[in-house]
Amino acid sequence: MRFVLALCLAVTAIFSGAAQADAAAGQSAYASRGCIGCHGSGGISVVTTYPSLKGRDADYILKSLSDYRSGARKNAVMNAMAAGLSDADIKNLADYIDSLK
Numbered sequence: 001m002r003f004v005l006a007l008c009l010a011v012t013a014i015f016s017g018a019a020q021a022d023a024a025a026g027q028s029a030y031a032s033r034g035c036i037g038c039h040g041s042g043g044i045s046v047v048t049t050y051p052s053l054k055g056r057d058a059d060y061i062l063k064s065l066s067d068y069r070s071g072a073r074k075n076a077v078m079n080a081m082a083a084g085l086s087d088a089d090i091k092n093l094a095d096y097i098d099s100l101k
């Protein structure tokens with residue numbers, strides 16, 4: 001099943017261009033890195049302490065995550081979450097969240 005899913009994602013990536021490929025990679029990172037645990041499935045948070053991300057632009061997410069990573073934006077939880085993200089991870093996550101609009 002995982003293989004079939006991976007294959008579908010790969011085929012989708014080949015046929016639908018870079019942005020959607022990034023969004024697909026971002027979607028798996030969103031789940032595997034635990035973002036989903038706080039920000040909710042599809043970017044809709046069910047806990048008021050955690051902001052929903054659905055509806056945000058890629059640019060906004062890109063800047064927020066870069067600022068959390070660099071420490072320019074301070075929040076203990078998000079500084080820790082962003083510390084391990086690569087530039088590619090941030091771009092993929094931003095494209096995924098943008099695609100939820």
Ligand code: HEC
Binds near residue numbers: 050
């Ligand atoms: C343990 C809970 C938790 C996890 C896990 C988590 N976040 Fe957050 N996130 C928060 C909280 C709390 C805030 C609000 C921080 C603040 O006030 O700056 C936040 C804020 C954000 C914001 C800014 C939202 C805004 O409206 O300005 C973004 C973007 C974001 N998180 C993305 C992510 C991504 C991507 C991941 C996975 C790599 C992630 N978060 C994982 C709790 C979490």
